[in-house]
Amino acid sequence: MxxxxxxxxxxxxxxxxxxxxxxxxxxxxxxxxxxxxxxxxxxxxxxxxxxxxxxxxxxxxxxxxxxxxxxxxxxxxxxxxxxxxxxxxxxxxxxxxxxxxxxxxxxxxxxxxxxxxxxxxxxxxxxxxxxxxxxxxxxxxxxxxxxxxxxxxxxxxxxxxxxxxxxxxxxxxxxxxxxxxxxxxxxxxxxxxxxxxxxxxxxxxxxxxxxxxxxxxxxxxxxxxxxxxxxxxxxxxxxxxxxxxxxxxxxxxxxxxxxHVRRLLNFLSESIRTSTTWAAFEPNDATVQTSLRSSITSFLTDQWRQGALLGRTPNEAFYVICDQTNNPPESIKAGKIVMGIGVAPVRPAEFVHFTVAQTTGSAQ
Incomplete structure (x- = not known):
């Protein structure tokens, strides 16, 4: 947690x-x-x-x-x-x-x-x-x-x-x-x-x-x-x-x-962006990436419980990617940490993907 x-x-x-x-x-x-x-x-x-x-x-x-x-x-x-x-x-x-x-x-x-x-x-x-x-x-x-x-x-x-x-x-x-x-x-x-x-x-x-x-x-x-x-x-x-x-x-x-889909994504992305600015002062390493994944997962699980996302389980409702796959060495050197997120809004649709990025203090 x-x-x-x-x-x-x-x-x-x-x-x-x-x-x-x-x-x-x-x-x-x-x-x-x-x-x-x-x-x-x-x-x-x-x-x-x-x-x-x-x-x-x-x-x-x-x-x-x-x-x-x-x-x-x-x-x-x-x-x-x-x-x-x-x-x-x-x-x-x-x-x-x-x-x-x-x-x-x-x-x-x-x-x-x-x-x-x-x-x-x-x-x-x-x-x-x-x-x-x-x-x-x-x-x-x-x-x-x-x-x-x-x-x-x-x-x-x-x-x-x-x-x-x-x-x-x-x-x-x-x-x-x-x-x-x-x-x-x-x-x-x-x-x-x-x-x-x-x-x-x-x-x-x-x-x-x-x-x-x-x-x-x-x-x-x-x-x-x-x-x-x-x-x-x-x-x-x-x-x-x-x-x-x-x-x-x-x-x-x-x-x-x-x-409502556009406004839900506005709400989700802005909530995540404004609450993860702390990452700008941390090194972009596995510890920070794990903390970000945990925070975002907890937040999206709450949204799923409230009925904002489709799916019988949280795994069906959303995904969060913040690891070496979307934060390669060149991204870390550029001082950028990327959070890839997909959600299933309440409507006939597949996942809608969006990205949140923060600038970190690890730029070289």
Whole structure:
């Protein structure tokens, strides 16, 4: 058994970052712990006056109403790609972000695809967060199918990106009904799903709170091609109310097609990475490799017991390789220790392999 100080500690999974034109400090991520705190910091009515039609306040309200507990707000200096690029760069240093939301993505339709790609690239590079995006407001179901292609994402970016449709009708925080993008509400539903069921459960079939209807009613015939294109639908079903009715990324890969699989791997790899930094101060030898294998095995066994991984036994659910086979002499001389890990997520799939590496003090 690994030393108690070397055990793997769970990282968070559902802190959202809202990137949008705001009345606050531009490009300075600010941590917000409640809707009340947001109103004190940003004065939603003042913000709407300064940024006509802005959706930030409604998105943050929807996040907290649906189960979100903490978020960051990052202001942009405008609606163009350059402004968003600066804000996303500022977000790189904030390690505890897991969901990136762009409430006003479509205020500049010309820049929206490039902004979406920048957000997807940010998430793919960070590898611990996902871009939770949406279509434009007045988009038909047949046109919504085409939205993912507009973003021009490569496969890695697509695996860290989701799109939701259609927009929501909400009572409005100012008392007047509004139509708003669904991404803030869905981010809250993800957080609620994580807390109640676990990040390894698909965040679908979840009720949406704080909304009265969807702006574009959908039929089963509408839903099928949208689902195939990776666009997640919100549906109003008889006797069930308003639900999130999809949990797909934009990836075409069988490994990364499902939101909960991508987010589970984000959680596992980030938990392991942050809890094994101690290895950077140790020689890359058999003793350290054994300790790492033991720590990771213990952590993944706990995840298997909670139902996050398939298999009748831990041996069927995961594997951990950290020995001379993936740490040859040349790797050790380069000051690198590699942990190869494979897991069987709860879905119809084979093992998904990922690698965690630490830089050690043994570089020559």
């Amino acid at each position: 690994a030393d108690a100080g070397w055990m793997i500690t769970d990282v968070g999974t559902s802190t959202a970052a809202f990137v949008a034109p705001s009345a606050g400090d531009t490009a300075q991520p600010r941590r917000v712990g409640s809707w009340g705190e947001f109103t004190e910091l940003y004065a939603p009515q003042k913000q709407r006056a300064e940024h006509a039609g802005a959706n930030l306040a409604e998105a943050v309200h929807g996040y907290f109403a649906n189960g979100g507990s903490t978020c960051y707000v990052v202001g942009t200096a405008g609606d163009d790609l350059k402004a968003y690029t600066v804000a996303l760069a500022a977000l790189e240093a904030v390690w505890d972000v897991h969901i990136v939301v762009l409430p006003d993505l479509w205020r500049s339709e010309a820049d929206a695809p490039a902004i979406a790609k920048a957000a997807a690239g940010h998430c793919a590079q960070a590898k611990n967060r996902m871009a939770l995006l949406h279509t434009g407001q007045d988009v038909s179901a047949s046109d919504a199918v085409k939205v993912p292609a507009l973003f021009g994402l490569d496969e890695d970016e697509a695996a860290f990106t989701t799109v939701y449709y259609p927009w929501l009708k909400v009572p409005g925080i100012g008392g007047a009904e509004r139509v708003v993008p669904p991404s803030g509400h869905v981010a809250g539903a993800w957080a609620r799903n994580d807390a109640e069921r676990g990040v390894f459960k698909a965040p679908a079939n979840q009720g949406i709170r704080g909304a009265v209807d969807i702006a574009m009613p959908l039929t089963d015939a509408d839903n099928a091609p949208l689902n195939e294109a990776g666009v997640n639908c919100l549906r109003v079903l008889p006797g069930r109310g308003l639900l999130v009715w999809g949990a797909r990324t934009l990836s075409v890969s069988r490994d990364w097609r499902y939101v």
